[in-house]
Every structure is written in structure tokens, then in C-alpha cells.
Amino acid sequence: MWEIVSSIFPYAIAYTIPLLAASLGGLFSERSGVVNIGLEGLMVMGNFVCAVVIAFLQPSLGTAAIWLGLAMAAAAGAAFSLLHAFASINLRANQIISGTAINMVATALTVFLARTMTGSGNVRITLGFIPFDVPLLSSIPILGPLFFTKTYPTTWLMLAILALAWFALYKTRFGLRLRACGEHPHAADAAGVNVYGMRYAGVMLSGALAGLSGGAILVTFSGEFNGTVAGLGFLALAALIFGNWKPLGILGATFFFGFAATLANVSQVVPAVSKIPGLVLKAFPYIVTLLALVFFSKTTQAPKADGEIYDAGKR
Amino acid sequence: MKGLKDLFTAFAAVVLGLAAGAILMLAIGSNPFEGFSYLFRGGLMNIERIGNTLATATTLTLTGLAMAFAFRTGLFSIGAAGQMLMGGLTATALALSLNLPKWQMLPLILLAAMAAGSIWGFIPGYLKARFNVHEVVSTIMLNWVAYWTVYYTIPAYFKAKLETESARIPDYASLKVPWLTEIFKGSFINLGIFVAAAAAIVVWIILNKTVLGYELKAVGFNRHAAEYAGINVQRDMALSLGISGALAGLAGATFYVGYAVNMQIGVLPSQGMDAIAVALLGANSPIGVVLAALFFGVLHSGKGFMNAMTGIPPEIGDTIIAIIIYFAATSVLFTRVFDWLKARLRGRK
Numbered sequence: 001m002w003e004i005v006s007s008i009f010p011y012a013i014a015y016t017i018p019l020l021a022a023s024l025g026g027l028f029s030e031r032s033g034v035v036n037i038g039l040e041g042l043m044v045m046g047n048f049v050c051a052v053v054i055a056f057l058q059p060s061l062g063t064a065a066i067w068l069g070l071a072m073a074a075a076a077g078a079a080f081s082l083l084h085a086f087a088s089i090n091l092r093a094n095q096i097i098s099g100t101a102i103n104m105v106a107t108a109l110t111v112f113l114a115r116t117m118t119g120s121g122n123v124r125i126t127l128g129f130i131p132f133d134v135p136l137l138s139s140i141p142i143l144g145p146l147f148f149t150k151t152y153p154t155t156w157l158m159l160a161i162l163a164l165a166w167f168a169l170y171k172t173r174f175g176l177r178l179r180a181c182g183e184h185p186h187a188a189d190a191a192g193v194n195v196y197g198m199r200y201a202g203v204m205l206s207g208a209l210a211g212l213s214g215g216a217i218l219v220t221f222s223g224e225f226n227g228t229v230a231g232l233g234f235l236a237l238a239a240l241i242f243g244n245w246k247p248l249g250i251l252g253a254t255f256f257f258g259f260a261a262t263l264a265n266v267s268q269v270v271p272a273v274s275k276i277p278g279l280v281l282k283a284f285p286y287i288v289t290l291l292a293l294v295f296f297s298k299t300t301q302a303p304k305a306d307g308e309i310y311d312a313g314k315r
Numbered sequence: 316m317k318g319l320k321d322l323f324t325a326f327a328a329v330v331l332g333l334a335a336g337a338i339l340m341l342a343i344g345s346n347p348f349e350g351f352s353y354l355f356r357g358g359l360m361n362i363e364r365i366g367n368t369l370a371t372a373t374t375l376t377l378t379g380l381a382m383a384f385a386f387r388t389g390l391f392s393i394g395a396a397g398q399m400l401m402g403g404l405t406a407t408a409l410a411l412s413l414n415l416p417k418w419q420m421l422p423l424i425l426l427a428a429m430a431a432g433s434i435w436g437f438i439p440g441y442l443k444a445r446f447n448v449h450e451v452v453s454t455i456m457l458n459w460v461a462y463w464t465v466y467y468t469i470p471a472y473f474k475a476k477l478e479t480e481s482a483r484i485p486d487y488a489s490l491k492v493p494w495l496t497e498i499f500k501g502s503f504i505n506l507g508i509f510v511a512a513a514a515a516i517v518v519w520i521i522l523n524k525t526v527l528g529y530e531l532k533a534v535g536f537n538r539h540a541a542e543y544a545g546i547n548v549q550r551d552m553a554l555s556l557g558i559s560g561a562l563a564g565l566a567g568a569t570f571y572v573g574y575a576v577n578m579q580i581g582v583l584p585s586q587g588m589d590a591i592a593v594a595l596l597g598a599n600s601p602i603g604v605v606l607a608a609l610f611f612g613v614l615h616s617g618k619g620f621m622n623a624m625t626g627i628p629p630e631i632g633d634t635i636i637a638i639i640i641y642f643a644a645t646s647v648l649f650t651r652v653f654d655w656l657k658a659r660l661r662g663r664k
Contacts, residue, residue, distance in 0.1 A: 003342045068553065076404070083641065086645075087641065087644055091645040091647050091648060092647055093644040093645045093646075093647065094391075094644060096391050096451060097391075097591065097595060097640065097643075097644040098641065098644045098645070100393070100588065100591050100640065101637060101638075101640040101641035101644055102641075103588070104588055104592070104633070104636070104637035104640060105634065105637040105638060105641060107633075107637075108630050108633035108634040108636075108637050109339075109629070109630075109634050109637070111630045111633075112339065112628045112630035112631055112633075112634050113632060115628035116343045116628060121628070139402075196422070219489060229456075231459060231583075234455045234459075237452065237455070237457070238452055238456065241449075241452055277467070278463075278467050279463055279464060279466075279467040279468075282463040282467075283459070283460045283463045284457040286457075286460050288454070288458045289452075289456050290442070290448070290453055290456050290457075293442070293446070293448040293449075293452065293453065294442060294446045294448060295446050297446045297447050298446070298447070
């Protein structure tokens with residue numbers, strides 16, 4: 001049993017990290033009061049931009065191209081999310097429809113562009129990050145093999161961002177204002193907070209993190225842009241709700257999904273798991289999410305003004 | 316006046332979507348006039364292609380109606396893809412296991428697909444009504460459960476040679492009929508088109524001429540007011556998503572045992588998302604949905620021809636559809652323009 005757990009743990013963590021990034025992105029957006037179901041599309045956008053940057057610059061820049069690709073992915077995600085922000089904040093569009101449009105535009109447009117560049121619609125990178133063992137820490141018994149072997153640089157980056165996100169949300173003026181806009185925008189407005197500005201910040205942060213997440217998928221386990229992130233954006237959204245709109249809750253929820261999905265993916269080679277039908281393993285995370293929603297929907301604390309259009313003239 | 320406003324909004328969204336498509340074609344160095352001419356010719360230039368356009372529009376009409384029906388009750392279901400898969404899986408399973416005469420087979424398949432889709436729609440409806448689980452999240456989860464169900468069921472019980480697809484649907488169980496195929500010179504068109512037309516009429520009757528439809532619309536306008544007026548809101552929400560699911564299940568049957576010759580695994584049908592565009596562009600009215608589905612049918616069936624003739628990637632069709640949704644979502648812009656125009660015209664009189 002220990003063998004199995006310690007061997008799949010690094011893969012589970014690698015799979016968790018992009019989910020965590022996107023889910024944290026969703027957190028910023030929803031805490032400011034804007035529902036963003038466009039996470040999936042923003043991830044695809046980040047995935048694409050990262051792939052293009054790396055494919056073009058890797059021959060000349062080497063590993064630096066990977067970091068540059070990730071930065072560009074985040075920038076592209078933030079820029080693309082402006083479409084959602086403009087529609088749902090200024091134009092008072094239905095946020096779910098606007099988010100759906102973001103998903104569809106991103107998946108269609110990126111494949112369109114990829115096809116004009118490469119002909120096949122896929123963009124392949126020759127080299128992503130290579131997993132490394134953290135010196136010293138990886139030799140700690142039990143914890144070492146679980147958390148510090150075969151780690152990717154993106155894992156540590158994302159954990160740092162998680163800590164930063166927690167700090168920003170709960171310990172800074174910005175975080176307090178952002179949360180106020182998601183709970184009671186009129187009160188925030190009356191207190192002198194620029195509600196539109198805060199919501200723009202929330203949506204753009206979600207775009208940047210989702211873009212980064214798409215890039216992280218590319219440079220860790222996928223290595224290729226093929227026009228989809230296989231529903232991870234929607235799973236991130238579910239993790240956000242499952243995690244009760246709190247950074248640490250999100251960490252727990254995404255890790256649960258990451259572990260369950262990895263277990264399903266490696267089930268064929270692990271004798272203890274291979275007896276369970278594949279369907280059960282694959283559908284497990286989704287069904288658990290449904291059940292969790294059923295049990296916790298009465299007590300979950302969604303931001304009160306989540307998804308509501310802010311109209312200053314309405315009281 | 317509302318109808319005129321909807322028409323203006325839809326028209327403006329389509330024009331802007333096509334304009335964005337033209338800009339993209341220019342950006343990759345192609346001629347947009349040539350591109351669009353091949354795109355529309357690809358969808359309409361001869362009787363066979365018109366048949367293909369109608370066949371594509373069939374599935375889009377049914378999923379679009381499913382969406383519109385839920386929207387009218389104020390529910391944003393995005394579960395059409397999963398409901399289509401469950402309907403399609405049921406239809407495929409029956410088609411490959413029973414051997415009845417065609418006139419018995421087809422009604423049975425359609426009814427079973429409807430039932431499967433409506434169960435898949437009723438679950439999120441019930442969860443919403445009983446536990447207040449947000450329908451967007453639950454339908455997404457159920458889409459993936461359906462995806463994996465198909466992924467494992469088809470290879471286990473219904474495959475022929477390949478692991479990734481079901482055996483070929485036999486002629487006696489397919490919605491394709493020789494006389495229709497002959498009229499349209501061998502296109503994908505099938506009996507589904509009559510199913511879609513009938514569904515549009517039935518949805519129109521339910522929404523506009525029955526107590527249930529009145530109640531559903533009342534819930535959509537204002538859930539609390541409806542409850543206060545004595546409408547059983549919870550029952551109506553579950554029912555609405557159930558009916559919506561039945562329509563999407565029918566769409567699955569027309570697609571997997573009509574349009575296609577077998578069921579592929581590992582694909583979440585894109586009609587699920589396109590349906591949102593169809594419903595939105597059609598302003599959630601049955602006639603609007605049919606028109607929007609026909610328009611998107613042209614784009615979808617013409618894009619391959621355009622790609623072959625000009626080298627413009629076929630995804631331009633999907634991009635245009637996606638941009639149209641974005642503009643339809645931001646329709647408040649056009650509404651303002653419309654009101655401004657109206658005021659100007661009135662002022663002149």
C-alpha cells in the first residue's frame with residue numbers, strides 16, 4: 001500500500017497544481033462578485049500562448065523560455081479575461097453566458113491560430129520542466145518520498161502563490177475591499193471602494209492564474225497544446241465550491257481531485273486498484289462533488305453578491 | 316416591439332460575429348469575401364449540401380430547444396452534452412441489441428432516448444429544487460459522468476472491431492431512410508428533421524398554451540413572486556430540467572443513430588455548448604431557435620468545404636459562433652442603440 005501511495009503521490013501533486021492555480025483564480029473572481037465559468041477557456045488560452053512562446057524561443061533561450069512562456073501565459077490569460085470583465089461588469093451581461101462565450105472563443109480561436117501556424121492544430125514543445133528531488137528534504141522518511149521527490153518548479157511557485165493569495169485576501173486592505181465587493185457591493189461603494197475597479201482586479205487575477213495554470217499543464221505533464229485542457233477548468237470551478245470559497249479549502253479540494261484522478265489514471269498498473277471498474281474510478285471525483293454539494297449546499301458560504309450585476313442606482 | 320428588439324439584437328450579433336470572422340481571415344492573409352462565399356456555398360450550393368445543413372441543424376434545434384426551455388424557467392443548464400450522450404447511448408444500445416421491424420424500432424429508440432435524457436436532466440433539477448445545488452455545477456459534473464459512462468460501456472458491450480467506437484448501427488434501427496437520402500442525393504439527412512420540427516411545435520404549445528408553460532415562465536421571471544402566487548416552484552424547476560433533458564436526449568438519438576453511423580467514445584458532443592448559442596440567438600423562442608440552428612447548420616456544414624477550397628482553418632466557423640454568443644450576451648449595447656434609434660425616429664415624426 002505504501003509503495004502505491006508513495007509512487008503515485010508525485011503525479012498526484014503534479015496534477016493538482018494546475019487545478020489549484022485555476023481554482024485560486026476563480027476564488028479571486030468570485031470573491032469580488034463575478035462568476036467566472038470561463039476558467040476552462042482561459043486555461044486553454046494560457047496553454048496555447050505558453051506552447052507558442054516555448055516552441056519559438058526554446059532553441060535560443062533554453063530553460064529561460066519555459067519561464068518566459070509561463071509569464072506570457074499569465075499575461076495572455078489576464079488580457080483575455082478583460083473580455084469577460086467588460087461584458088459582465090460594464091455591460092451587465094449574464095455572467096454565465098459571457099463565461100461560456102469565453103470558453104468557446106478560446107477553444108475555437110486557439111485551434112484556428114495553431115492550425116495556421118503548424119497545419120495540424122497541435123503545438124508540441126520539445127522539453128518541459130524535468131522533475132527534481134529537493135536536496136536534503138527528500139531524504140526525510142515518509143514526508144520526503146511523498147512531498148519532496150520528483151517535484152516540479154511550478155509546484156513550489158504555486159504553493160508560494162497560494163500563501164500569497166491567502167495573505168492578500170485576509171490580511172491586506174485590497175483583500176478586504178475585494179471581499180466586500182463580493183458580499184455587499186453597495187455598502188462597499190458607500191464606504192468609498194471602487195466596485196468596478198475591484199471586480200476588474202478580481203477577474204484579471206483569475207485570468208492570470210488560469211493562464212498560468214494552462215501553462216503549468218503544458219510544461220509539466222502534457223508537453224503539447226491540442227486545443228483542450230480536458231475539463232480541468234470546470235473541475236477547478238467545482239473545487240472552488242467544494243472548498244467553500246476559501247484558499248485552504250481549495251487546496252484540500254484540488255488535492256482530493258488530483259489524487260482521485262491520478263489513481264484512476266494509473267489503475268491499470270496498480271494491482272490493488274485494478275479490480276475496481278474504470279468507470280467507477282473515473283466518475284468518482286464528479287459523483288463525490290455532487291454528493292458534497294448536496295450535503296454542504298445548506299451551509300456553504302458563497303459570496304453573497306456572487307454573480308450579481310452591480311448597478312449603483314439600485315438599492 | 317420585443318420581437319423586433321430581439322431580431323435587431325440577433326442580427327447585430329450575427330453581423331459583428333461575421334465581421335470578426337472577416338478580420339481573422341484578413342489576419343492570416345486570406346480573402347474574406349472568398350472565404351465567406353465558399354463557407355456559404357459549402358452549406359447551400361446543392362441539394363446534397365442543403366441536406367447536410369438540415370441534418371446538422373436537426374441536432375442543434377433539439378439541443379437549442381432544450382436550452383431555451385430551461386432558460387425560460389430561469390435555469391442555466393449546461394448539461395445538454397451529457398444528456399445527449401445518455402440519450403445516444405440508450406439509442407445505440409437498443410439499436411444494437413434488438414431486432415424489430417423499423418416501424419416498431421424507431422419509436423422505441425426515440426422514446427427510450429427521451430427517457431434517458433430526461434432522467435439525466437431531472438437529477439440536477441431535483442438537486443436544485445431539493446438541496447439548492449447550483450445547476451451549472453451539477454450539470455457539468457453529470458456531463459463528465461456521462462462521458463465516462465459512454466467511454467466504458469461502448470467498448471465493453473457494443474464494439475465491433477475498434478475499441479473506440481460502437482458497431483455500425485443496422486439499417487432497420489437507423490433514422491436514415493432511403494427515400495429521404497435519395498431526395499437529398501446521399502446526404503446525412505434523416506427522419507430526425509421531422510422529430511425536431513415536431514419538438515419545436517410541442518415546445519411552443521407547452522410554453523404558450525398550457526398552464527405548465529405559464530407557470531414555468533412565471534418561475535423564470537421571478538421565482539419568489541411565483542412562489543407567493545401559489546406555484547409549486549420546486550416541482551416546476553425539476554420538471555423543467557427533466558423536459559429539457561428529454562429534448563437533449565432526443566437530440567442524442569438523432570445524432571448517434573441518425574446523423575452518425577456509430578457512436579464514438581471520448582467525445583463530449585460540441586452541440587451541448589453550441590446549443591447555448593442557438594438558444595441565446597433565438598431569444599429562447601422555438602421559432603428563433605429553429606432559425607438560429609439553421610444558420611449555425613450552414614456554418615458547420617460549410618466550413619469543411621471552405622477549408623478545402625481556401626485553406627482557411629475550419630475552426631473559423633466555431634470562432635464565429637463563439638463570437639456571436641459573446642455579442643449576444645452583451646446585447647444591452649444593442650438594446651441601447653435600438654432605443655436610441657427608436658427615439659431618433661420618433662423625434663423626426
